[in-house]
Structures are given as structure tokens and as C-alpha cells.
Amino acid sequence: MWNYSEKVMEHFLKPRNVGELEGANAVGETGSLNCGDALKLYLKVNDNERIIDASFMTFGCASAVASSSALTEIIKGMTLDDAAKVTNDDIADYLGGLPKEKMHCSVMGQAALKKAIADFRGIQILEKPGEMICECFDVTDLEIIDAVKTNGLETTEDVTNFLKAGGGCGKCLDRIEGVILKTLETSTVAD
């Protein structure tokens, strides 16, 4: 059984801000039924670009639900500029930590938030830069490089835990390993 923090369990058993949000003027969606988890984030943003209300609908495991609930609590009352700075680590920290295999749940929160902010601002999220590595979960080499550098990841398993990349059909695992090795080599040289 997962070693979930009390806060994760509490937010899973009594999630805050569940359901569609009436009067929402920004929506961000990430994940899919095939992936095994998905989050739809609703925001109500006022004229001063402040988030006055937020809600979510989530399909996924206990930590996915808890991460979504935590996200809505964190961003309520924030300006969009401040909300844009919220990271997956903030979500995980708010919950008293997540098992490393479940870090992607917090990443999903951050991704949905980014999309909701872009939605409000009318910015179209352009095709992601970089080379597509994991088609199941839409992850590029640049995202893997970034995750490896930021979080000190070392193995394909680490990458799957954080980004889900490689956790679907598994065909890209060799390529992920290649990206990791290349990234680690380069950063060693830079150090």
C-alpha cells in the first residue's frame, strides 16, 4: 500500500472544490481516460486577473484527487501571474509530500493550471517545442531534459514517475534512457 501522508488521505477523502464551476471563465484539461488519470480545472478570474474561485473534476488515483484538491486551494485568491509560478513541488509540499511514483499527479496539476491560465488569456498553446519521445503521454525530449536537470532524475523509472513518459506502451523507454544519458553527460561536463 502507498505511504500517503495524512494530508493526501484527507484531501482524497474530503476533496475541496469538486465539480463544474458555474461562471468559470477559464478551463484547463490534461490527461485522458486511456492514460489512467485526467484533470479538468475550472477557474473564475475577475477583472484584475485574480482567481476568485476554482474547482476540479478528476479521474485517477487517490493522489491525483488529492493533488487536484490541493491545487484549487493553493491558487484560490492568487493573481494569474502568481498562479503561473506554482510548481508541481508546491502541490506536493502542500500535501506533505507524495510517493515518488506519484509525482506525476502533481505534474498533472501544474499542467492543467498552465492550460487554464493560457485559456483565460486567450493564448493558444502552440505545439510543444522539441522532439516527441513518448506519444502515449505527449512528452518531448526537452521536457525530459528539464525534469532530469530540475529534479535530479537518473533512471527511466524516475522519468516515468515524474512525467509518466514511458509508462504506457513502453516503446520509448530506450529513447528516454538515451535522453537521460545525454543530459547527465552534458551536465557533468558543465559542472
Add this chain to the structure above:
Amino acid sequence: MIYTDNNATTRVADEVIEEMLPYLGQFYGNPSSMYGFADTVNKKVQQARAQVADLINADPDEIIFTSCGTESDNAAINAALSTFPHKKHIITTAVEHPAIRSLCLHLQEKKGYKVTFVPVDKKGRLDLDTLYAAMSDDTAVVSVMWANNETGVIFPIADIAQKAKEKGIWFHTDAVQATGKVPIDVKAAGIDMLSLSGHKIHAPKGIGVLYVKKGLKFPPFLVGGHQEKGRRGGTENTASIIALGKAVELAKAHLPIMDTQVRELRDYLETQLLDAIAATSVNGDRENRLPNTLSIGFDAVEGESILMLMNQAGICASSGSACTSGSLDPSHVLMAMQVPFKSAHGTIRFSLSHYNTKAEMDTIVETLVPTIDRLRQMSPFWKDGKVV
């Protein structure tokens, strides 16, 4: 607590504990020693061997005690490969337990063996044409589980064993889930090697069996003392072996109960859940299944969430998704069956024993109805009573 995860492990029966305890404390002698105190233990070990043999219609000297089902499975495959070193092909199924599956993947990736993973249809039934067509002079062993651990689907073991025999290929079956749930007759089925495990039939963990047909050129796999006729050295796990002896005796006596009382409970739970919860489906061939197993998928919700909420109500079951292993893919069994993602992610396995009651089944239904409803209210893929 309501325990419905008996395909994972079982409660050690009170009678089994009672039987084994003296051999943990009072009678600690080494069965090989030359005095009466040790011979008492030896006689009980030999009795257990006869009891196990009796359950599967084998001879006592065809029974090798091991530490678990995985050890038995590994020993069987490796024995075939070392007996036929020139043969580089293995046939197994796409839905085996990791004890066989991971070993075969390892042999394929690291040791240069060619492995045929025989596919299944949407009901989890084996594609026998593919299986038979794959048998060749290069095939060292065919290993097919007697019944699947996740869905309970039973495979036509006797037919497959017969075909393997005609081709002169060793046939092994992982009967860990079938043992104690359906009758097993190794002679009638023509089995060369069979694995079973104690903790699935109300014996303790840490004791397994490998049946090896008499006359099979089976090499030793733990080289040491003369135990198990030198095929598996090492001082016997006496208390657990004696416990297993009692457990198989009880399992044999309980077989009719499995087929009636337990089957009726499982069918009752299945019907109640299908009636009470919309967009719900059963995985696997319902006509040809272990009597205790129910694999059931609830659309648009995720298995771990269901398990966690059931846990709050003291209900123990398993999920069919591998969200527990980091990978988010549903189990290889459900994927091999092409179960749609929408229900595969929300699949729960209930596996019953004769300890379960009808009142428990009612509690499960009463708990699951609001649980699924609550998760669906939260799910972005559920609207107005259906999947979107």
C-alpha cells in the same frame, strides 16, 4: 474486516495453525537425523507429501517441496532448458503470472531464447491454434497456467498437455490459482510439471510445491543435501510442510463447497453489482472461470481510488490496474484481453473463500454503490449517467 482478496493470499486456517505449531516448538528435530525424536518429524513430512500427492493424484515421490510458487515455476522452466540445451524456444501465454512472465521476458531479452506469448481473445480464452502452430522441434517447454489469477479464466490444460506430449515437448502448468478451487488430476491431464503454492490455500507463506512426473529427466536445482531426492537440497521447512499437508487435506474436502457455496456467493455478488451499478462489465469467460473469482470493471473511475474508499469500509480486494507499480497501464492481462481503457482502469478483482458470507457480499454492494457514484461525480468522463 471483509476479506475478498484470496487470490492474493489467504487466511491460515485454524486447523492448519494447530497442526504446525508443535513442529515449530516441541518437535524441532531435523527429519534426516537418526533418532526417534527426529523421525517423528520425518514421518509427518512424509505424510504431508502423501497428502499433497493425493490432492493432485500424483505419487508422493513426485512431490518436491519448494519455498513458493515462483521458485517452483522458475525451477520447472530452467530444468527444461538445461535438459534440452540445444532447444531455444519457449511457449507460454500473454496472461501468465509474473513468476513465469518475467522469467520468460528475461530469457528472451538476456539469454537469447525465443518466446511465444500465446494471445487470448476478449474473454481471456487462449488462441489454441497459435499455441499448437508454435510447437516445434526447437521448443524446450510449454508453460500454461491452469487458471488466470486476475480473471479466473480456466485453460484447457489436458488438451494442451496432450498436444505437447505428441510433439515430445515438456509441459508445465502454474496451478497456483487453480489448486483447491477446481479438481486437479495430473495423471488424467498428462502433466509433466506443476506448481502450487501453500499460502493460496490457507497454509502459511513460504511453502510451495513442484510436481515432477516420474521418469522425467529432471536435473537438481538446489545442489546440496539429499533432501527431495537431491533435486532440491536444503533442510526441509518442516512446520510449513506439515501445515501444507493439513491445508491440502482441507482443500480437498472443501472442493465441493467451492463449487457450490463459494460459486453461489461469487455469482450473487456479480449479479448484485451488475444490477446496481450502471456501465459495469465482467472481465473474462463467465462460463469457464474459477468459482471464487470476479474481475469487474466500472467505467470512468480508477481502481486505486475505489480500493482506498473500500478500505475505509474495511473491505479488502485488488485492482486490475497497475497504478500500484508506477506504470499507469492496466494489467498485462486486461490489455491482452483488449479490455477497453475506460473499464480496465476501473477494474476490481474480488476473490472469495469459504470463509465469506452472503452478509459480506451485501455490505460490499452497499459500499460500492455510493463509492462508484461518488467517484463518477468527480470524474470528467462521466456525465448524465454515462461515459463521455
